[in-house]
Amino acid sequence: MGEKNPPVPYVPQSKMFLWTAVVLIFASAVPTFAQYECTSELTFGKACSQNKTSTKWFFDSKLSFCYPYQFLGCDEGSNSFESSDICLESCKPADQFSCGGNTDADGVCFSPGDSGCKKGTDCVMGGTIGFCCNKATQDEWNKEHSPTCTKGSVVQFKQWFGITPLIGRNCTHKFCPAGSTCIQGKWTAHCCQ
Numbered sequence: 001m002g003e004k005n006p007p008v009p010y011v012p013q014s015k016m017f018l019w020t021a022v023v024l025i026f027a028s029a030v031p032t033f034a035q036y037e038c039t040s041e042l043t044f045g046k047a048c049s050q051n052k053t054s055t056k057w058f059f060d061s062k063l064s065f066c067y068p069y070q071f072l073g074c075d076e077g078s079n080s081f082e083s084s085d086i087c088l089e090s091c092k093p094a095d096q097f098s099c100g101g102n103t104d105a106d107g108v109c110f111s112p113g114d115s116g117c118k119k120g121t122d123c124v125m126g127g128t129i130g131f132c133c134n135k136a137t138q139d140e141w142n143k144e145h146s147p148t149c150t151k152g153s154v155v156q157f158k159q160w161f162g163i164t165p166l167i168g169r170n171c172t173h174k175f176c177p178a179g180s181t182c183i184q185g186k187w188t189a190h191c192c193q
């Protein structure tokens with residue numbers, strides 16, 4: 001009672017608008033999952049006598065997914081996780097959907113074969129809603145994610161939901177188990193043994 005209101009700093013309308021715009025741009029450009037460890041560059045660490053090499057997982061911002069890499073044993077980088085699940089949980093927004101190759105959708109749709117999608121695009125379901133994805137890119141992406149081997153068989157790995165092919169980002173990440181051969185695709189790589 002009887003207290004004075006604290007002085008309100010005078011902010012010109014135009015400046016106020018500018019700040020609102022800046023805040024909004026940042027809020028939309030920086031997704032909540034963009035923690036430092038998910039966006040920092042992949043490093044392989046250093047080889048050392050204390051620790052052997054092991055497989056760890058990193059979040060690839062370009063494809064917005066987690067992939068395995070060979071950690072050298074010491075000096076672990078920040079973009080590094082014990083398992084695919086931990087990596088995805090930490091870095092991948094649960095509701096995020098993108099077309100193959102992490103490309104943008106060209107509209108939404110409601111069921112596979114939806115005629116609402118433009119020519120050259122197909123309806124790809126992402127949960128309850130679908131997205132019109134470039135057909136050629138999507139086909140190529142799907143093919144790369146059901147890899148085959150001309151010699152031997154595809155190296156698989158066990159995830160909580162079942163057994164899937166072991167897909168890495170790049171053969172240079174040395175994620176293939178000893179004795180298998182890495183085959184590089186357009187976006188990702190797999191192993192044959």
Ligand SMILES: *[C@@H]1O[C@H](CO)[C@@H](O)[C@H](O)[C@H]1NC(C)=O
Binds near residue numbers: 048073074076
């Ligand atoms: C060796 O690995 C352990 C367990 O991951 C880690 O705590 C330790 O820091 C590593 N050693 C060095 C020298 O980085």
Ligand SMILES: *[C@@H]1O[C@H](CO)[C@@H](O)[C@H](O)[C@H]1NC(C)=O
Binds near residue numbers: 172184187188
């Ligand atoms: C794999 O990594 C190498 C070396 O960093 C790079 O030159 C090449 O473009 C990468 N390939 C793919 C498919 O990303």
